Amino acid sequence: MTTEQAKREKRIQNYKIAFIVIYLFIAYTLLHFGTVLSTYEQVTIFNFNQFMTDFEQHMNTNPIFQPDILAFKILGFFSVFYFLFVVYFLTTRKKYMTGKEHGTAQWGGKNDIKPLLDKNPDQNIIFTQTEGLSLNTMQTGKNLNAVVIGGPGTGKTRLYVKPNILQAHSSYVVTDPKGELLRDTGAFLQKEGYKIKVLNLVQREYSDGYNPFEYMRDEGDVVTAIQCLIDNTTPEEAKSYDPFWERAEKALLQALFFYVWYELPKKDQSVNAVLDLLRKGDVKEDDPTFESELDQIFAQLALEKPNHLAVKQYSVFKQSSGKTARSILISTGVRLAIFNIQDVANIMAKDTLELDKLGDEKTALFVIISDAVVTYNFIAALMYTQLFETLYNKADTSPTGKLNLHVRCILDEFANIGFLPNIARVLGTMRGREISASIIVQNLSQIKATYKDDFETIVGNCDSLLFLGSMDLFTLEYVSKALGVETIDTYVYTYNKEQKWTRTSSKAYDVMKRELMLPDELERLPDEDCILIIRGTYPFYSKKYDVQKHKNAKYLNDYNGNYFFDYRSIRRLRPYETKVELPKGRRQEEDDLLRERLPTSRLREREHDFRYLGR
Secondary structure: OOHHHHHHHHHHHHHHHHHHHHHHHHHHHHHHHHHHOOOOOOOOOOHHHHHHHHHHHHHHOOOOOOHHHHHHHHHHHHHHHHHHHHHHHHHHHOOOOOOOOOOOOOOOHHHHHHHHOOOOOEEEEEEOOOOEEEEHHHHHOOOOEEOOOOOOOOOOOHHHHHHHHHOOOOOOEEEEEEHHHHHHHHHHHHHHEEEEEEEOOOOHHHHHOOOOOHHHHHHHHHHHHHHHHHHHHOOHHHHHHOHHHHHHHHHHHHHHHHHHHHHHHHHOOOOHHHHHHHHOOOOOOOOOOOOOOOHHHHHHHHHOOOHHHHHHHHHHHOOOOOHHHHHHHHHHHHHHHHOOOOOHHHHHHOOOOOOHOOOOOOOEEEEOOOOOOOOHHHHHHHHHHHHHHHHHHHOOOOOOOOOOOOEEEEEEEHHHOOOOOOOOHHHHHHHHOOEEEEEEEEOHHHHHHHHHHHHHHHOOOEEEEEEEOOOOHHHEEEEEEEEOOOEEEEEEEEEEEEOEEEEEEEEEEEEEEEEEOOOOHHOOOOOOOOEEOOOOOOEEEEEEEEEEOOOHHHOOOOOOOOOOOHHHHOOOOOOOOOOOOOOOOOOOOOOHHHHHHHOHHHHHHHHHHHHHOOO
């Protein structure tokens, strides 16, 4: 039932109560009237005053009495007409909504936001200069997910991301284009006792290690990681082609990943080990009996463990003919070629991110990506996919069903991170686990282009939308519709001059609908203003938050140069060296097929050839 329907029902209920009270009063009065009237043969103008005196006296002195038969007749006659009147009144009531005929949209004020704010300002998510949202979702009834929209120069980083990091009330996972946020807020977070973790995909030699195998708990996690890898390394134009090649590569990758996950010691499990195995694969089209080192490895595994999942998936790959199998090997090698780069191999060799500890102790993980070249950004997509699965598992296995410490994911440049396979589902279920996400984009078209049919689900699973400004027409129209329609008054004055000496005029008042803000008005939004939409409240037209007014602003590097955080202080990772133990039968005389095609020494020179691998 809507609010207006509830008000109407309440109004009708009040009418019924009033009609009953009025009827009882009139009925009581008529019974007295009829009883007194029965004592008179006739009431005329000459005895009317006496009759009224007797009637008044009877009501005052006889609250309980035995009515006469005439009194009941009068009451019955009245009741019939009263009942018909009540039925007519209730059934012919018009649904008047004066001032609301076309819509009820209006701007929210202090009283609308007050119930959503925490009494402790440090426990709020900052949106505008005057509006925020408490971390206590039981108080607000809202999730903490937000979509932040702002074109270049509208203040997404300075006026939204930095103030929220300065709140220092949660663990943070922050997408950091160019490393600006780490440089400016790292020293403050260290002062607040945060552990600083960095996945640096720009200057990769200054990065923590990230090993996806560290977060694979079961076979489903392995499959999810492979699917994320394929989704983010498949060029958009190739997705409309025959899916056979993608499925064939998936079978081969699953065989390799499951072999590493099941058969190698924990310390040796990494994507690098997968690539080392792949290099041992080879196919000779003119020799169907040829066995590569990879064939020998899986043949030995099949003898020892015939039902091994890796063996099953490798047998799927081996069903391909020689030429096809060779093409699959080459295609898979090209897909994984980025991992041949020494800096990337170093990152993948050993994990120091400790994603499973984000909900236990205050940690800030900065994911530094390039906003110009997206070659390596698919690694961030893989990390985020595993992050959510890891935190979900951590929360679901805890006694409370949630994390001990709230984890905020501030996904700046969301469109450049890559494709997160389950993001729509995750956004809809993370609230109860003490996880939240801010999706920051330049316009909504970016989300729609990447996630297509899931676009509305992703935006719909965010209870807050902060609009900082945009020129994108789709975004402007979307926000305009979300703001709603208001009802406005109109005044028309008409003046007619029909003849030389005759003049007529008329005035007319009416109401009409109008969008709270039209798309063109949103496009002209002043630079210092913004619009906040929170589910269940009126929208807010406010000033953007001034980061310099935050009590911790003095600890920002761009405010005080003494708080520069040098991310190069993150330790350098040791070069990765192959450590895969192979079964007997290795052919030392064979060279690695893919290393012949793409020597490691040439990979740095050819980074631009791999740009299509990112999305």
